Amino acid sequence: MSNSIALPKQHPFLVAGIDVGGQRKGFHAVALQNGSYLDRLHTREVKEVVAWCHQIQTQVIGIDAPCRWSTDGRARPAERQLMAAGIWCFASPTRERALAHPGNYYGWMLNGEALFQALEPTYPLCQALPLAPASRCCFETFPQAIACALAGRIVSAKQKRTIRKGLLDQAGIHLPHPAGIDTIDAALCALTAHHLASGQPCAAFGEPATGLIIVPEPSASRDLQ
Incomplete structure (x- = not known):
């Protein structure tokens, strides 16, 4: 059972x-x-992101950042499972190592931590699948894993802009111009949130204690299951 807040059944996705x-x-x-x-x-600004989510009354929020830190200095189980499936991803450090690293190398992960902390009081972190109907939550996801799942195969990260935009086009999501890779990746995270909110099959890597990474169920290949 996921840790979620129930919303009215008529709430749009x-x-x-x-x-x-x-x-x-x-x-x-x-x-x-x-x-x-x-x-x-x-x-x-984190506070502006949270205010925007509340203003447009989002139901489910997918975030491209670690929702939890490593507890032992190794890659988290979710990250190890993705890499075992052929999907390279960052290995999250312990929080202590992130803070001690020179040059703000892990600054984006610390920003992610701040965002999850700000969202979780009203968008609890998803702890299990499937998501209860008409529930509100946030979750961790990863654009390269999303792209591989939607394509049904391992796709090139070097051609990510072309491949990921093509997958959005196939899904009927047309972004205003200009749309850089960061906006494209945000849209892929949103597409995964739509899958989750609308009850379409999704797959979860990892375990609740160190965080799940949630992606759409692979469409054709069994390689990522």
């Missing part, structure tokens, strides 16, 4: 996806309503 960057890049967010583009936001 209003969801958001957020790409998290460091202090300079900030947050790129995209909102979808019933699977179609609704709005977008770019800000460096």
Whole structure:
């Protein structure tokens, strides 16, 4: 059972996806309503992201950043499972190591931590699948894993802009121009949130204690299951 807040059953599928960057890049967010583009936001401020989510009454929020730190200095179980499936991803450090690392190398992860902490009082972190109908939550996801799941195969990360935009086009999500890779990734996170909110099959990597990474159920291949 997921840790979620029930909403009225007639609530539309209003969801958001957020790409998290460091202090300079900030947050790129995209909102979808019933699977179609609704709005977008770019800000460096966590409070502005949270206010925007509340303003447009999002139901489910997918976030491209670790929701929890490593507890032992190794990659979290979710990250190890993704890498075992052929999907390279960052290995989250312990929080202590992130703070001690010179040059703000893990600044984007610390920004992600701040965002999850600000959202969780009203959007509890998803702890299990499937999500209860008409529930509100936030969750961790990963654009490269989303792209592989939607394509049904391992796709090139080097051609991510072309491949990921093509997958959004196939899903009927047309972003306003210009739309850089951060906005595209936010839209992929939002598409995953739409899958989750609308009851479409999703897959979860990892375990609740160190965080789940949730992606759409692979469409054709069994490689990521």
